[in-house]
């Protein structure tokens with residue numbers, strides 16, 4: 001006869017409530033693990049979508065994600081010309097915040113060259129961008145229908161395709177437009193801004209009768225501000241030819257001295273170690289704290305339930321029950337509580353994780369690890385109760 | 401062979417100035433099938449004597465023989481697994497019924513059998529049989545809280561009997577019952593002593609409860625001061641006014 005299960009059956013209300021409470025805690029622990037994995041997946045989403053071997057960015061920067069990087073678009077020709085490089089594609093990234101139904105909505109706009117790589121990895125619905133202008137492919141998380149429009153800069157953009165879970169390293173959903181559109185959105189000012197600039201320049205020039213060379217330069221600079229080339233990108237990604245040496249290509253690009261070529265592995269390290277390390281540590285800390293709280297709760301519950309059973313334990317000892325019967329009862333109860341709480345937590349996460357604002361990635365290995373940890377915690381937590389139970393004297397069964 | 405042999409058993413609690421001699425130089429024997437009472441006021445050492453015989457309290461001095469095995473002689477003798485002796489040779493009945501609250505009546509009896517390595521199905525059938533004999537066939541799946549005082553104590557008796565022990569030890573088994581139920585429990589014990597050929601040692605402070613006992617030891621301040629033989633059983637006691645379930649009680653004695 002299993003005493004642990006009989007006791008639980010008899011006190012099922014108390015047991016279920018406790019398990020639900022613990023289950024919620026474990027659910028939070030699981031979600032934190034999932035959030036961390038999600039951070040990881042988010043941080044690397046754009047990286048993995050591009051499958052580039054090299055990220056050419058502005059000199060001395062960890063661009064384009066961890067730090068800002070601006071390079072001329074035509075670098076792409078020079079990168080493509082480097083021996084060992086198969087193809088090169090310029091990319092532009094910007095985070096935009098628009099007003100959607102009265103609420104601010106942030107997303108990550110990626111500009112890529114049509115007929116080059118770096119675009120949306122998979123089209124789940126609709127079609128890829130075909131026209132040079134005003135078409136857009138959005139990630140599912142943008143929650144936009146095919147055919148919907150969005151006003152960015154000076155124009156309306158129409159959603160022609162839906163792609164998967166592409167997000168910025170900050171977790172904002174991504175949208176793709178052509179590089180030209182992206183540059184226009186980034187650099188083309190609207191009419192009032194242009195009018196303002198012209199007025200400012202006009203005022204600057206109003207007192208000038210004849211221009212000295214330096215004044216002429218000043219004038220040129222001001223005018224350039226309006227008309228200046230918008231052919232700026234954040235990075236040029238490159239794929240290597242089969243068998244090409246990554247290091248040699250990196251070296252060559254670096255020797256130009258005003259560019260840095262970051263390998264895919266280095267970029268991964270920059271994104272994970274640099275950007276999400278703190279979040280990881282924080283989540284880890286919270287997880288440890290929650291597990292300690294769970295341990296304390298389990299220990300307390302098991303201890304009080306042992307105290308409640310002193311007379312039962314004394315009676316069992318008196319009628320000759322072996323210690324293993326008593327230890328088994330307490331330990332099994334503790335483990336059962338852990339198993340049920342884990343189950344409740346898991347169910348909770350399974351039912352809700354799709355609706356979390358940030359991506360939650362449930363790794364079987366993490367879940368199995370947590371289960372093992374919960375079992376260890378239950379075992380250790382039951383020791384206080386077991387210690388107490390082993391000290392009970394059979395004579396305590398006598399008397400009123 | 402005696403079921404219980406107590407020779408010069410003395411129990412002293414504590415040491416030095418605070419030492420309390422709870423039982424002093426107790427000597428007696430109980431035969432199988434004998435129903436013996438230990439009668440005395442509160443604090444006279446009855447429970448102490450019972451716990452020494454029950455192998456949960458080491459006698460300070462003296463010899464203790466249970467079913468032929470010299471378990472204590474100036475302290476526990478080596479080589480005995482006291483727990484095992486308790487579960488194989490002894491049955492305990494308590495003042496409060498001490499049933500396990502989260503087990504049903506039948507499971508409470510089964511647990512005593514299962515810790516004695518009886519297979520589950522056999523334990524179940526024996527528990528059912530035993531409880532039915534004690535007229536608790538309709539209470540098998542009730543939890544202790546749903547049982548009356550008399551019923552609970554009968555379940556406790558069934559548990560004590562389950563392993564067919566040589567010795568049954570009862571510490572104030574009637575203290576939590578009214579007089580009627582108390583007398584019925586005592587009558588039941590008497591019956592069982594005869595039928596099962598067990599030695600039954602009952603501790604009580606209530607002299608009204610010892611009718612029909614074979615012998616009574618009266619204890620005062622740890623010393624057995626008087627021994628009385630063969631207490632007559634007034635016939636009137638078993639005539640129809642049993643505690644919570646009179647007819648059932650009478651039936652019980654009829655079929656045992």
Ligand SMILES: Nc1ncnc2c1ncn2[C@@H]1O[C@H](COP(=O)(O)OP(=O)(O)O)[C@@H](O)[C@H]1O
Nearest residue numbers: 413414420422441442443444445446447448449
């Ligand atoms: N564990 C103990 N430690 C010290 N003194 C005890 C202990 N148990 C009982 N006593 C003392 O021994 C005496 C006899 O107690 P007990 O055997 O319980 O008597 P009874 O069961 O007749 O009421 C009392 O004076 C009691 O205070």
Ligand SMILES: [Mg+2]
Nearest residue numbers: 443446447448
């Ligand atoms: Mg007592």
